[in-house]
Amino acid sequence: MKKYLTLVLVMTVLAAGAVMTLLAWDSERRATRAAFDVTSDEFVHRVESRLQQHMALITATGAFLEASGSATTRASFQTFVRGLRLETDFEGIRGIGMALMAPASPAGDSAIEALIQRSHDLDRPVWPQTDQLQRAVIVLLEPQDDRNRVALGFDMFSEGRRREAMLKALQSGHIRGSAPVELVQEYTNEKQLGFLLYFPVNRALNSPVWQDEPSGMGGSGFAYAPFRAGDFFRSVLKSFPDGFIEVEVSDTAGDVAEVLFRTPGFSEGISDAVMTRYVVAAGREWTLSVYPGPSYLVTPHVYTALIAFISVLLTVTLAMAMRWQARAMAAVEALNAVSQRTIGEKDLMLQEMKHRIKNSITRILAMARQTAAHSASLEDFTASFFARLQAMANAQEMLTRSRWQRADLRALLETELKQVFGEQNAGALLEGPPVELTEAATQALGLTFHELATNALKYGDYDTGAGTLSVRWRIERHDDRSWLRLDWQEATRIDTSKITKAGFGTRLIDASIRLELGGVIERDIAGDGLRIRIEIPLT
Known part of the structure; x- marks a missing residue:
């Protein structure tokens, strides 16, 4: 019975220690998760902040175009964009430009081509062919480099995803973003998905369709900005140490989620540690999945280890104490048994001595009688x-x-x-x-x-x-x-x-x-x- 009582007490203490260790582990895990929640929210905040900055640039560009009207030239636009210092202060944006609206007709195409020729000294046809009644052709895009030069003359209204974003911008009067697309600037082997933001300028009231052929830069159209998604999100991640977080950004505004960006170390197999956040990006919904990277310093479970150690130590100490107590009790019982046996042996020896003395005396008396006779x-x-x-x-x-x-x-x-x-x-x-x-x-x-x-x-x-x-x-x-x-x-x-x-x-x-x-x-x-x-x- 004592053996089972010892086992029950030891198992009870061990179970209590295990419960306390589990509670401490869960508490520290929650604290770690809460700390990373802050990190995830910080990343989301920086994405939103960077996006708001770029949207502010596009709004300012639209205001500049509307204010300049027909006096807008490539030189004035170039000076305006240069003053924004995109390359140094606004990483992630590919440039800022203007898409001019015009009828999809030979006369409209010729007018746009002549405008590009005058502004850029570039013989560039409007492209591609379209089945739409309108065109939205890129006539300005700064800073001008090899990638942006390729985009001049491109009719963005001819492509469905770009057209959808432009129509929403016209209808709302606010900046609207496109679904993930491949930018026309991606002519090299190192391609990235991208997205565009559109802001309508000089728009006709209550109608997204223009009938007049453009005669200059003061016509209706869009101030817009193309973004390479990888460059944009990497610019946000620069504010974190390398490998600090792993990120996946998906456009989930449509029926099917499309991945815009993913860090090289991101693994879809990790589910418990992933934090999910949602961002409304110029009318589009982005889903951001974030979890700690290899350089993220997860706080070690110090209290969990300490409580586990104390629990094991207490259990071992209790087991040893009960074992020593059992041995002490056994020793006392053994000593008592030896004492009882010794007392019995002593009594038996006394009785035996009495018997032997009696026999010796009897034998001596008999010998004395016989010897005397x-x-x-x-x-x-x-x-x-x-x-x-x-x-x-x-x-x-x-x-x-x-x-x-x-x-x-x-x-x-x-x-x-x-x-x-x-x-x-x-x-x-x-x-x-x-x-x-x-x-x-x-x-x-x-x-x-x-x-x-x-x-x-x-x-x-x-x-x-x-x-x-x-x-x-x-x-x-x-x-x-x-x-x-x-x-x-x-x-x-x-x-x-x-x-x-x-x-x-x-x-x-x-x-x-x-x-x-x-x-x-x-x-x-x-x-x-x-x-x-x-x-x-x-x-």
Whole structure:
């Protein structure tokens, strides 16, 4: 349950952090978008401002033409346009000119051609052929350069899009723009789409059609300006750093949108970041699509990153804190369990000590009674009783050194033999694998070895060096249990009449092996020695 609670808390904090990060990201995204909205509006404002400036030039040109009337000459018009300083102060405009209205007739064409000849010293026919009743022929266009010279004599009324714009200008009396067209000045391979602005001058009231043949520049017509769309919009973009914004401008006044201009880096696949604005350009609707360019410095999402970092840090800290708390609680529980187990073990040890002390006292009392019953004097009792107590003490000492768990069989044998025979062990041969004895087996075998060694010293001739003692043991398997088989063999001259009677020592050995350990003991007594076989279970 605690594990799931930790997981729920961590996931809750993580989810809260994710929500806060998302909100911060959305807020910064909105702020970035709002900042770019300002940039987009600034671009639109500059387009409108530049367009208004050019329209003001055209209006001024119309006023000049109407004021000059028939006194208008190419020289005066050239001086007027030069004073406007188009090349330096009004980038984007191709020039300013006048289109003279005339009937579409041989006489009208001849009059226009003669006017161009006189003004420009240029033999230029009116072109192209037309099916309209009227013509609007370019007779003035400044500044004069190779591109603008090509346009002289061109009948703009013959082309549908130009004619539509001129008729709207006549009807409204205001400047009107054309749909996207290819200017007649585009005679090179580097072509651009363009548009034209028209302003009517000396127009006949209530009628867009003139009947009289022109006799000079003071006739009715249009002050107009041709624009190369690419040059116009690039002049606006000069006020922004290179690559700051990507732009696409489309004329959407008609049924089908037509692209007027597009920066090289503009991609139609980007939709989320595009800002769309609309501009009314002299009666035409332009749609401007703008989005940040590669050099636009988008404000990094600092707060988003900071909140995300804090959220992750808080989540990790919480997870680690809960993990440490869980470990601390587990450690406390483990310590409590160890304490309880230690208390239990201590109580068990106390109970075991009480039991062992009681058993030891009982055994000592029994030994005392039996020893007293078979002792002729107090001295015999004292010697026999003290020797048996020493055997018990030796076994107890070995158990104490092994922390009351197990004692080594060989070490127990050597200890008891040294006690009886001295340091030489009567030259006894001890042979067998390492065997660890339990506490009960150690106590019982300790007394047994003491009694056997005492009898060997008492009835054998080990004091003369004629007797030998060998003790061999091995591990055997019976009924899926491990048994210790020990063979005690004495090679000595024995007076069998003295040991055939079972005394207290014999009964003590039988009680230890058979009753305490559940083992077997067999004796074989002959004149040349004694053989004893002991088998006890180890498990």
